[in-house]
Amino acid sequence: xxxxxxxxxxLALAEGxxxxxEVPVGAVVIxxxxxxxxxxxxxxxxxxxxxxAHAEILALRAxxxxxxxxxxxxxxxxxxxEPCAMCAGAISLARLRRLVFAARDAxxxxxxxxxxxxxxxxxxxxxxxxxxxxxxxxAASLLREFFRARxx
Numbered sequence: 111x112x113x114x115x116x117x118x119x120x121l122a123l124a125e126g127x128x129x130x131x132e133v134p135v136g137a138v139v140i141x142x143x144x145x146x147x148x149x150x151x152x153x154x155x156x157x158x159x160x161x162x163a164h165a166e167i168l169a170l171r172a173x174x175x176x177x178x179x180x181x182x183x184x185x186x187x188x189x190x191x192e193p194c195a196m197c198a199g200a201i202s203l204a205r206l207r208r209l210v211f212a213a214r215d216a217x218x219x220x221x222x223x224x225x226x227x228x229x230x231x232x233x234x235x236x237x238x239x240x241x242x243x244x245x246x247x248x249a250a251s252l253l254r255e256f257f258r259a260r261x262x
Contacts, residue, residue, distance in 0.1 A: 111138075111145040117189040117212060117245045118190050119147070123165065124190045124252055125154035134252045137165035137189040139173035139182065142207070148185055149173030164199035165189060181205045188242075190249040192219030198227035201237060208238045212249035 111119065116138050123136025132153040139149040151168025155161050166189050174180050186208040187201060192215040201209055205253045211221070220227045221239055 111140055113188070113210065114244075115241075116140050116147075116186075117149070117163050117190070117210065117242055120165075120188045120190050120244065121212075121248055121252070122153040124249065125141045125210070126237055127154070127165070128252060130154075130157060132156055132258050134182065135165040135189065135192050137169035138170050138186060139206075140186045140188060141245045143184070145205060147177050148182075149165060162196065163199050164194065166193055167200055170200055174204070185205065187237075190245070191215050191253065192221050194218050194222035195209060195225050196225070200253065202227065202233050204236045205235045208240060209244050210240045212242045212245040214241070214250075 120136040120138045124134040127136060128134035135153045137151050138147055141148050149169045149172030151165045151172060153165045154163040155253060173182050173185060182204040184207050186205050188210045191209050193221045198220045214222060216223050227233055
């Protein structure tokens, strides 16, 4: 799977989350060597009655089960929204090679905003962070539409 199609897959997962009444965020863990999807997830905290059921966490859990290790070295995570502090911490603990995200999250994000988890001296592993500006508007639009509909 190419980087372009990986983010498109994450956007499709986010759309599914929105249809299920969840905040539309999708995440995909990819093996860059083969292009294979190793794990994926869409937000499910409401359905799972679990505040930790963010797309990134679910994708990391699935990937860890697939590879048989909690360390996901050499793998890449594509996510439609800048990760929060919890997810950024999990990404660091998983030792992912690269994080690619689409939309910035000035309010809840923790990579470019807020606590900037990967910049903290207590952060033991820092993935390469790439902002996917080519998909940022699609991801942001999905979020805006979701919250606009909820306020209507």
